Each structure stands twice: as structure tokens, then as C-alpha cells.
Amino acid sequence: xxxxxxxxxxxxxxxxxxxxxxxxxxxDEGEFGVLPHHATLTTLLKTGVIDIEKExxxxxxxxxxxGVVQVDEAKVVVLVDGAVAIRGENESDIAQxxxxxxxLIHDISDSNIAIASVSAKLESAAQKLF
Amino acid sequence: xxxxxxxxxxxxxxxxxxxxxxxxxxxxTAKLRRAQELASRSRLFAxxxxxxxxxxALRIKCQKVGGxxxxxxxEIDTPQMVDIIFVTxxxxxxxxxxxxxxxxxxxxxxxxxxxxxKVRLRGVGKKGIEFFKYNEIELMDAVRDLSSxxxxxxxxxxxxxxxxxxxxxxxxxxxxxxxxxxNALTQKLHVERVLPINxxxxxxxxxxxxxxxxxxxxxxKMLNSLIEKYVEYNMxxxxxxxxxxxxxxxxxxxxxxxxxxxxMVKTLNVKFNKARQESITTELIEIISGVESMK
Numbered sequence: 001x002x003x004x005x006x007x008x009x010x011x012x013x014x015x016x017x018x019x020x021x022x023x024x025x026x027x028d029e030g031e032f033g034v035l036p037h038h039a040t041l042t043t044l045l046k047t048g049v050i051d052i053e054k055e056x057x058x059x060x061x062x063x064x065x066x067g068v069v070q071v072d073e074a075k076v077v078v079l080v081d082g083a084v085a086i087r088g089e090n091e092s093d094i095a096q097x098x099x100x101x102x103x104l105i106h107d108i109s110d111s112n113i114a115i116a117s118v119s120a121k122l123e124s125a126a127q128k129l130f
Numbered sequence: 131x132x133x134x135x136x137x138x139x140x141x142x143x144x145x146x147x148x149x150x151x152x153x154x155x156x157x158x159t160a161k162l163r164r165a166q167e168l169a170s171r172s173r174l175f176a177x178x179x180x181x182x183x184x185x186x187a188l189r190i191k192c193q194k195v196g197g198x199x200x201x202x203x204x205e206i207d208t209p210q211m212v213d214i215i216f217v218t219x220x221x222x223x224x225x226x227x228x229x230x231x232x233x234x235x236x237x238x239x240x241x242x243x244x245x246x247x248k249v250r251l252r253g254v255g256k257k258g259i260e261f262f263k264y265n266e267i268e269l270m271d272a273v274r275d276l277s278s279x280x281x282x283x284x285x286x287x288x289x290x291x292x293x294x295x296x297x298x299x300x301x302x303x304x305x306x307x308x309x310x311x312x313n314a315l316t317q318k319l320h321v322e323r324v325l326p327i328n329x330x331x332x333x334x335x336x337x338x339x340x341x342x343x344x345x346x347x348x349x350x351k352m353l354n355s356l357i358e359k360y361v362e363y364n365m366x367x368x369x370x371x372x373x374x375x376x377x378x379x380x381x382x383x384x385x386x387x388x389x390x391x392x393x394m395v396k397t398l399n400v401k402f403n404k405a406r407q408e409s410i411t412t413e414l415i416e417i418i419s420g421v422e423s424m425k
Contacts (some may be wrong), residue, residue, distance in 0.1 A: 009174055009175050009176045009178055010175065011172055011363065011366070012168075012171050012172065013172075013174065013175075014174060028352070037186035041184065042182065042185075042249075042352075043352060044351075044356070049423065066355075066359075068179075068182060068352075068356055068359075070182050070185075077178055077182075079175065079178055079179055079182065081359070115215045116327075121409060
């Protein structure tokens, strides 16, 4: 399987830096997926969830509040303001990450629709992990 | 005898100073480690943001993409008024750290004055503010307690005035001057123009490879948002980098001070021993000559 190089970078460091099969991003004008060899583009991200399909086909979700993504044929660089990765060793870790993610989106987004849709996605992502 | 006591007092006072400077060095070393970690984590983000911005700016400049009229991408030949934002420490005792920044600011001001550009100074950090106040140079803004504890929110609020004034056309440029961290022994002075975006270091030829597409219609919003973040982040990064540099400078200065104190104690000890011997000799001579005269 072909992979793309993905970097998710926040002001306090990289939260994902590695290979991925595909990545789904919450673009300003709608959600879009990126596979290897995607055409070059630079666009804004809005509050939402980034779904990263990793090499072992598991999906990791990262909640972001604002960002810019730069895609080229081999590489995807996502620059975000604040981000929380939904992952952890055990249930309580995941639950904690989930709480952090919720505060993040509540702090930033003022539209209830956005919060609701992101929360729904979050829950379903979390369901898979539990 | 009075001389002996005097020297002893001096030795004591110098070794006390030495204790203080050594403690300060240790404190700075610990703080430096934390600041350094923060700076290195943020460096990646800063570099990437600058890359993205530079690529876009280059594209607009080299290929003359029409329709994008953001002021941030246009070189202004004769700026009327610019903002200089400088970052110094809140505390002293860190060698030439603050002075270097201040000198760089003055140099920049002189250069701009030659071009007949007016300057608005905005200062962060007590030391720099005090210097310009003392020299009766007017500061438009003075923020304390930010450079010692960088905070994204506060730094963003601080820089926003400049961004807004830039878009409103009140100013034609924004410079950030700060002393950054290079390694534990050296600091590097940065004089950076954040607005309009600087593409001096890049070549149009290099960019041919890039496939980046920019369309004018829907990108104005994205660009503005990105530029705002870029400037805010540069400001924040300047603060973080400056803290790391401040601690490394202080660590060095305090190390030098400790060594100097050590030297001084050594010479004072020699002096003390000499004086002691001298007084013993005098006493002996007095006794001997007393005995001699009794014979």
C-alpha cells in the first residue's frame, strides 16, 4: 500500500509525524480526504476532526480548532492552533482526551451546529476505541 | 592589625557574592532547560508556518497572480511609518543581552530615519522600556511581565494593534527585534520584518518545481487568516526564544561572575597571608629588639 507522509504540528510541538494511508480533513469549505499523490493545494481548516488512517489500518482522530493544510504529492503538513489527539492506553486516558477535546471546541467555536457535529464525530471515534 | 581585619572582611564579602552568583547560575540553568524545551518544540511550527507563507508570497510575487490585493504581500518602497517591536528581559544581570537588543533597535531607527520613515516604538520587557524612557525616546506601548512569562493570548493581543494598523494603512511595516537563543553559549540577534512579508531569501527560480495553485477568488480570506496567525505566532515565538536566550545569557554572566569572585578571593587570600606574615615579623622584631636592649 502506498503511503503519504503526514505531519500535524501545533505551537507546542508535533502531535503526529509519520506515515499514513489516507487522511480526512475538515476543510473550510467541507470535509475532504487526501490519498497519496494528491494534487498540490493549500487551504484553511475549520473546527473539526482529522481522521488519520494509519499503516496498520487503524484510524486515529485528532480534534483541531483552526488550521492550515499544505498538501503536495508526497507530503501533507497540517499546521493547527490547538489540537487534541484521541488516543490513550486505557479507557480513562481516552476519556480524559475526550474531555480536553470538548473543552477545546467549546472554547473556540461559537456556533452550536459546529460543536454538535464535531461532538458527534468525537463520540463515534471514541466508541471505536472503547 | 586593622589592615588584616579589613582584608578578612573583604574576603568574606566577596565569597558571599560568589555564593549568590553561583545560586543565580543554577537557577538560570534550570530555567533555561525548560525554556529551551519550549522553544525547540515551537521552532518546528514557526519554521513550517514561515515556509507556507513564504511559498505563497513568492508565488504571488514571481508569478504575479492577479486579484490578491493584500497589503501584506506588497513591497513598500517608501514607508511613511513603521512599528518596531522590541523584546528585552524584565530583569538585568544577564551581561550584554538587553543592550544588544537596544543597540539593534537604535541602529534600525537610525536607518529608518535616513529614509525619512517615522517610527513607532512598542516595547516588551522592563529593561528596554526603562532605557528608552531614560533617554527620553517616546514609546507608543510598553508591556511588562510578558517577556518573562510568554503567553500566546497576551502576545496575540499585543501584536493585533500592529496588524490592524497595518491593514488600515496607518503603518507600512512591522519589525520585531529580539535576542534569540542559538545555543547555551551564544545568542543570536534577530531583526525581522514580519509585515509586509519578507521574501528576500528566496529565489523565483527555486520555486518552479512547486505545484502550488493560488486562485484569487476564494483565497483572500484564507490568506488574511493565515497572515494574522503568522504574525501572531512570530511574536509569540520571539518571546519564547528571547526567554531562552535571556536565561542562557544570565547563566553565562553569572558563571563569569562566580569565576571572577573566585579569582578575587584568591588574590585577597595572598594579600591576607602577606599582611599576616608582615605583622608576625614586626612583632618578632619588637620582642627581639626589646630583649637586646635589656642586655
